Amino acid sequence: MVPQYGIKCAVNLITTHFGDHVAKVCECLLRKGPLTLQATVRFTELTSSQVKNCLLVLIQHNCVQAFVLEQSVEHGDAAKTNTQYIALFDNIIHRWRFTKFLTIVSQNLDKQLIENKKETNFKSGKSKANSKSINQRLTLKQMSDRAKSVQNEGDDVILDAVQEAFIKLLNAHFIERCPASEPVLTNPTKQEVSARKRAAKSAKIFEEQETLEQRVMEAAAPSEALRFLLVAQAEPAADGGKDETNSSIVTPGEKRKYDSLESETEYGAADEQVVLWRANFEEFIRRLRHKACVENVKTRLDDGAVTVLKAMLEATRSTEKKVKTDNSVPLSLNSIYEEVIKSEEGRNITFDRVRAALIQLSCPPLVKAANESYSIDFKKIIELAQNEEVESIVLKRYGRDAYRMFRLLSNSGHLLETDKIADATFVEKKETPKILYKLWKDDYLQMEKLQVTGAKRLSQFLLWKVNKNILREHVLDEMFHAALNLVQRVAFELEQEKEMLNIPRDKLLIRQRKVRLLLESAHMKLDDAIMLFHDF
Amino acid sequence: MGVSTGPQWRITKLHVQLSACQRLDAKGTLRPTLISLFTSSQPPIKTAHQSPPPCSVRATHLLPSSCRQATKSRMSAKRKRPGPASDSVVTEHEKTVHEVIRSKKDMGASQWEMKREINVADNIITKCIKSLLSKNLIKEVKSIQSRGRKHYMSAEFEPSSEITGGAWYVEGSLDTEYINVLKEQCWRKIYGMKVATLEGIADALKRSNVSQIELSKQQVEEIVKALVLDNQVMEVKSTGTGEFASIPVGKVCYKCIGKRGYGGEPKLGALASIPCGACPQISRCTPDGIISPNTCVYYQKWLEF
Numbered sequence: 001m002v003p004q005y006g007i008k009c010a011v012n013l014i015t016t017h018f019g020d021h022v023a024k025v026c027e028c029l030l031r032k033g034p035l036t037l038q039a040t041v042r043f044t045e046l047t048s049s050q051v052k053n054c055l056l057v058l059i060q061h062n063c064v065q066a067f068v069l070e071q072s073v074e075h076g077d078a079a080k081t082n083t084q085y086i087a088l089f090d091n092i093i094h095r096w097r098f099t100k101f102l103t104i105v106s107q108n109l110d111k112q113l114i115e116n117k118k119e120t121n122f123k124s125g126k127s128k129a130n131s132k133s134i135n136q137r138l139t140l141k142q143m144s145d146r147a148k149s150v151q152n153e154g155d156d157v158i159l160d161a162v163q164e165a166f167i168k169l170l171n172a173h174f175i176e177r178c179p180a181s182e183p184v185l186t187n188p189t190k191q192e193v194s195a196r197k198r199a200a201k202s203a204k205i206f207e208e209q210e211t212l213e214q215r216v217m218e219a220a221a222p223s224e225a226l227r228f229l230l231v232a233q234a235e236p237a238a239d240g241g242k243d244e245t246n247s248s249i250v251t252p253g254e255k256r257k258y259d260s261l262e263s264e265t266e267y268g269a270a271d272e273q274v275v276l277w278r279a280n281f282e283e284f285i286r287r288l289r290h291k292a293c294v295e296n297v298k299t300r301l302d303d304g305a306v307t308v309l310k311a312m313l314e315a316t317r318s319t320e321k322k323v324k325t326d327n328s329v330p331l332s333l334n335s336i337y338e339e340v341i342k343s344e345e346g347r348n349i350t351f352d353r354v355r356a357a358l359i360q361l362s363c364p365p366l367v368k369a370a371n372e373s374y375s376i377d378f379k380k381i382i383e384l385a386q387n388e389e390v391e392s393i394v395l396k397r398y399g400r401d402a403y404r405m406f407r408l409l410s411n412s413g414h415l416l417e418t419d420k421i422a423d424a425t426f427v428e429k430k431e432t433p434k435i436l437y438k439l440w441k442d443d444y445l446q447m448e449k450l451q452v453t454g455a456k457r458l459s460q461f462l463l464w465k466v467n468k469n470i471l472r473e474h475v476l477d478e479m480f481h482a483a484l485n486l487v488q489r490v491a492f493e494l495e496q497e498k499e500m501l502n503i504p505r506d507k508l509l510i511r512q513r514k515v516r517l518l519l520e521s522a523h524m525k526l527d528d529a530i531m532l533f534h535d536f
Numbered sequence: 537m538g539v540s541t542g543p544q545w546r547i548t549k550l551h552v553q554l555s556a557c558q559r560l561d562a563k564g565t566l567r568p569t570l571i572s573l574f575t576s577s578q579p580p581i582k583t584a585h586q587s588p589p590p591c592s593v594r595a596t597h598l599l600p601s602s603c604r605q606a607t608k609s610r611m612s613a614k615r616k617r618p619g620p621a622s623d624s625v626v627t628e629h630e631k632t633v634h635e636v637i638r639s640k641k642d643m644g645a646s647q648w649e650m651k652r653e654i655n656v657a658d659n660i661i662t663k664c665i666k667s668l669l670s671k672n673l674i675k676e677v678k679s680i681q682s683r684g685r686k687h688y689m690s691a692e693f694e695p696s697s698e699i700t701g702g703a704w705y706v707e708g709s710l711d712t713e714y715i716n717v718l719k720e721q722c723w724r725k726i727y728g729m730k731v732a733t734l735e736g737i738a739d740a741l742k743r744s745n746v747s748q749i750e751l752s753k754q755q756v757e758e759i760v761k762a763l764v765l766d767n768q769v770m771e772v773k774s775t776g777t778g779e780f781a782s783i784p785v786g787k788v789c790y791k792c793i794g795k796r797g798y799g800g801e802p803k804l805g806a807l808a809s810i811p812c813g814a815c816p817q818i819s820r821c822t823p824d825g826i827i828s829p830n831t832c833v834y835y836q837k838w839l840e841f
Contacts, residue, residue: 482807484823
């Protein structure tokens, strides 16, 4: 479920980038869930063409995905189909993170790539690769046009550079083929649902119910074999002119979109040959997750342990099937050692040092050892980082006594009575209920009342508990709230500066720079914490 | 120094040794060392409820408050003169009041509770209590449950931990000063040993005579667990290898956390490092409300360069 302030942040982002109408359509989809075009028009009270254009923009920027929902057939009737649109909350929020993604690319590939590639893909969403050959006109043309406007070199040189960059990005999985424009989803029949439930029950597996968004994205995604495949395709002959006509409406930085919103007759056969590319957010989030794990271990252990962890991450990254993997693929000590000595920091590390580092990493159990193999426990590292984040808030907001109480309840995982908490945390018995009540009022704790009938009188006991799942959602919402506050304050400061006419310009500029730096760096740091709770 | 068994001898001995102590680092180590002097000159105290040894008035301010209070009451009790012979006779009312108090055993009773049980006027109960106190048949005890009300107990009983609050409470209040001294000493022992079991920590504390009162294993465990809650120390299980080589596999032990010293603050989180993280009004803050990021005083302060 998307937190309330998460929706507000997303709407704020879309408003800033695309204006009020697009934001209105986006907010409608975020709050009401998937809707048809007609329903969207009804709820937003915009005209049909306005809504169409807004959806066009959102789809081109990967913020909305269209899909066709085939409704179940009864009594031999034809299946009902309608095109619906679902907002992709995660992709909207990723728009905050372009700078981080660019940093990852620059750290992993040549710096030149930054100039040639990413801005087009990120800001515009999709960049069309002509289906014919590696010198696909539209994609390379868009990139080379941009490169030409910046660099003073010959066309061939630029084309080669852009092509090389494109291939490097593809090999690193930083870009991928776009998903299908309108995948078809069928509602499972009653028998299929009950069969699935029986299978899960007998296997004693808890199956998380897939959300509709997950089902849509799964249906739309290209197969793994095709996802990062660059295939040379035939040149569109008769449609070359039309392509140019179409490409003329695409200015550098904008996208092309092929779906039912545009007239299908314009593209015809060339449509099937055209491959659309986009940034692979999954890979970027994976890299950021690994980075967060390394940062967390750095605060606990020495450089040797950090180097070994980095090596293990490097060695197992390509085998991860999904971002939120619980454990890495197991590696033997020899494999780990070979990976460690490849890196600059690990060049001089001995085999024994690697072994000692692995023992260090097992306490607390950040790395699990089994049958002479070692695997990283991502779930544990992320959980520790989340706990630290929440405990830090409790310490800052409610004080040290509350911090101890919160940690006691969080570690115990079950209900504890007030006096027991007072005894364990060395807080006065009279003060303890006041502190616990404050935490409960702000939704950091759950409370239950227990009434016990004794020999002569009724005694009431208060029991307290931390519910980690509920708390995580609550803290995430607070983080989105804080992020929105930071963004709003930046805008406020800029407006205020326009009115500060009595202050000398140079002083104003210095203050403006300091304020923006502080607010924006705080925002980026807070975004790391948001990813910790939402994406990792 | 002459040999004498009176209080004067003890005071003289303390004075000589105090000068030596004062050359030591006073920060945190003077008190433990001073406390240890009493351990060496007097037999150790088994529980907090027994009377601590007498001490020089000059030095009492360095003792834990538990010793201070008990010493004061013991010394003032010594000055009491025996009352007239007629005070030993217990009246009927006094007997009734005494029975009620005695029936409560180690929980004691307040005047209000006595009034509820026996239908006697308040002033009579007050008079009876005063008389029974002077005859040492009952005593006044501090209750953490009702600090405002006086609590009375029959002289033969010791107050239960429900009344006193437990070993860490003195006169109805938590002895935070003493607890903090013990916590720091525990941390230093663990830091010195790198990895320590509970037994190892208890032994180390005992050998260094940090506390005048001998701490039970349970009390040491309570202190160590408080350090865990403070995030100063972490609880781990021995793997039997590396730094755990001397500890049996699976045994619970303790290590100091990270690279910060005692009392160091944990790393500040992302949300906690901005005004919204510490704000108690965040749930009331809205973009256009009275409390908003544009009107926020915490933001104003944060952005003042």
